[in-house]
Amino acid sequence: MVWTIFIVCILALLLIDLVVLHKKSEIVSNKRAGRETAFWAGLAMFFSFIIYILYSNNLIENPTNVTPITAVSKYVSGYLIELSLSVDNLFVIAMIFQSYKVPLTLQHRALFWGIIGAIVLRGLAIALGVILISKVSWMTYVFGAFLIFTAFRMILSKKEDTEENEDSKRSLLGKFIPFSKNFDGENFFTVENGKRLATPLFGALLLIEFSDLVFALDSIPAIIAITTDPFLVFSSNIFAILGLRSMYFFLANMLKKFKYLDYSVFAILLFVGMKLIAIHHFHIPEWFSLSFIALSLLAGILVSINRKPLEEPE
Numbered sequence: 001m002v003w004t005i006f007i008v009c010i011l012a013l014l015l016i017d018l019v020v021l022h023k024k025s026e027i028v029s030n031k032r033a034g035r036e037t038a039f040w041a042g043l044a045m046f047f048s049f050i051i052y053i054l055y056s057n058n059l060i061e062n063p064t065n066v067t068p069i070t071a072v073s074k075y076v077s078g079y080l081i082e083l084s085l086s087v088d089n090l091f092v093i094a095m096i097f098q099s100y101k102v103p104l105t106l107q108h109r110a111l112f113w114g115i116i117g118a119i120v121l122r123g124l125a126i127a128l129g130v131i132l133i134s135k136v137s138w139m140t141y142v143f144g145a146f147l148i149f150t151a152f153r154m155i156l157s158k159k160e161d162t163e164e165n166e167d168s169k170r171s172l173l174g175k176f177i178p179f180s181k182n183f184d185g186e187n188f189f190t191v192e193n194g195k196r197l198a199t200p201l202f203g204a205l206l207l208i209e210f211s212d213l214v215f216a217l218d219s220i221p222a223i224i225a226i227t228t229d230p231f232l233v234f235s236s237n238i239f240a241i242l243g244l245r246s247m248y249f250f251l252a253n254m255l256k257k258f259k260y261l262d263y264s265v266f267a268i269l270l271f272v273g274m275k276l277i278a279i280h281h282f283h284i285p286e287w288f289s290l291s292f293i294a295l296s297l298l299a300g301i302l303v304s305i306n307r308k309p310l311e312e313p314e
C-alpha cells in the first residue's frame with residue numbers, strides 16, 4: 001500500500017509539473033529554476049519525516065530491521081550520494097543538448113520524459129542490485145571494487161573529451177533510426193516527404209536515457225553500500241532524479257565553476273566502495289557516513305567558489 005501511494009504521489013507531482021507549471025514551451029529562468037530546485041530539495045528533506053513515521057509505526061516492511069532514526073539517516077545519506085553523482089550527469093546532458101542543438105525552450109520537455117524513463121530504469125536496476133546483494137554475499141566485494149575503479153577512472157579522465165564522445169554516440173544512433181535535421185515543435189517525430197522521421201529532440205531524449213542508465217551503474221552500488229532496504233534506496237533515488245531537472249537549469253550557466261566538486265565525488269565513491277568491501281568485517285556508524293558525505297560535498301562547493309578553475313593559471 002505504501003509503495004502504491006508513493007508512486008501515485010510521484011506521478012501526480014510530475015503531472016502537475018508538465019500540465020500546470022510547464023504547460024508552454026518557454027525558457028526556464030535562473031530565478032524560476034532556483035525556486036523549483038529549492039522546492040524539490042525541500043520536499044526530499046520533508047520526506048525524511050515521512051520515513052520516520054513509516055518506520056516508527058511499522059507501516060512498511062523493514063527487511064533490515066533498522067530503527068526510525070537510522071532509516072532517516074540512511075535515506076538522507078542515499079539522497080546526498082545520488083545528488084552528488086548527478087552533477088557529472090548534468091555535464092553530459094549539457095553536451096547532449098549542445099550536440100543536437102536543442103533550443104532552450106524545448107529542453108525541459110526532453111528532460112521531463114527523460115525523468116519518466118529514468119524512474120522505470122532505476123526501479124529495475126535497484127531491484128536487481130538488491131537481489132544480487134541479498135542472494136550473493138561476495139557481490140559486495142564486486143560492487144565495492146567497481147566503485148573504487150569508477151572513482152579513479154572519473155578523476156583521471158579528461159572532461160574535454162565529453163563533447164566528442166556525445167557526437168560519436170549521435171552518429172551511431174543515426175545508423176539505426178532515421179532522423180530529420182529539423183525540429184517540429186515539441187514533437188519527437190515528424191513527417192517529411194511522406195516519411196516518418198525522428199526529430200533531434202527524440203535523439204537527445206534517447207541519449208539522456210542512455211546516460212542515466214550508465215550513471216545508474218555507479219549510483220546503485222553506491223547507495224546499496226548505505227542500505228539494502230528497497231524503499232529507502234528507491235525513494236532517495238527518485239527524489240534525487242526529480243530535482244535533477246530543475247537543478248540543470250539552475251546550474252546550467254555555472255557548471256564550469258564547480259571544478260573541484262569532482263574531488264568530492266571521488267572521495268565519496270572511494271569511501272562507499274571501501275565501506276562495501278569492509279561491510280562483512282566491521283560496521284561504520286550511520287552518523288559518520290552521513291557526516292563524511294555532507295562535508296565532502298560542502299568542501300568541494302566552497303573550494304570551487306573561492307578558487308579559480310583548475311585550468312586557469314594563478
